[in-house]
Amino acid sequence: MINFRNSRKIGFMCVLPLILFVLVYMVYPVFYNVRISFYDWNGIDPDMTFIGAANFINIFKDKVFRIVLRNFLLFALFTVTVQAVLGFLLADMFQKKFVGRDVSKAILFMPAILSSIIIGQVFYRLLDPNIGYLKGILSFFGVSAPLSNPKLAIWAIIIVNIWQWTGYSMTLYYGAMAGISEDLYEAAKIDGATHFQIMRKITFPLVRGTTYNLTIIGVIGALKQYDLVASLTGGGPANSTQTFATYLYEAAFTNYEQGYASAIAVVMFLIAGVITVFQLRLYNSKTIY
Secondary structure, eight states, X not given: OOOHHHHHHHHHHHHHHHHHHXXXXXXXXXXXXXXXXXXXXXXXXXXXXXXXXXXHHHHHHOHHHHHHHHHHHHIIIIIHXXXXXXXXXXXXXXXXXXXXXXXXXXXXXXXXXXXXXXXXXXXXXXXXXXXXXXXXXXXXXXXXXXXXXXXXHHHHHHHHHHHHHHHHHHHHHXXXXXXXXXHHHHHHHHTTOOHHHHIIIIIHHHTHHHHHHHHHHHHHHHHTOOHHHHHHXXXXXXXXXXXXXXXXXXXXXXXXXXXXXXXXXXXXXXXXXXXXXXXXXXXXXXXXX
């Protein structure tokens, strides 16, 4: 006869290490970070000065933080939208068999498995205002080096991000489309539907769940964007490409304002939570096939 009480104890002992790991390395740091955000601390000295909500007040007075918010919105809007549209169209194209289809899919997906630091360094060699390989071509068309232009630098990073992750979006859409019954397409063709009508009325509604997932991933990715910015511009020129992650790093480890950096992290965490809850509610309010 099975002793259920003992089996529960055994089960609890099996998951206890994981619970302790989560508590020590995930839950505790979050609460510790929230606590630090109410102090003026350089991260080195043992003494901390309690300043209440001053760090949070200073954040919303900070001009650089406004740039950070603007860049987050630009990243979230353009990378998510363009990657979803291109990924959907490419996945739809690859549903048809043609010579070189598998090779083309592999090539398009390859940037997604590469390190963002490596990709950033490659594009830095191409776009660098001093030694960039594309410097002569850009100057011929009257375009200044984008990485040294405060108005163009953020757009250059967004374009590189789109190039890197469009293949990932395509792969998810391709898998979702492969699960759609061919009978639906055949019935639509018999009724005289065009390819565009089939995409709009059948394909897109049936991959809506993938679209929501990509949106959540893209928005959270825009919120914690660091690698590309660090390797391409380092947040410059003139702080024009600062993101939450780069600005947080600069505050903590360059300016030694650990309390201020913790406040930025708290704001970042709250924004991520609000966006995720909103998107999940929107996701659950629709019928997902």
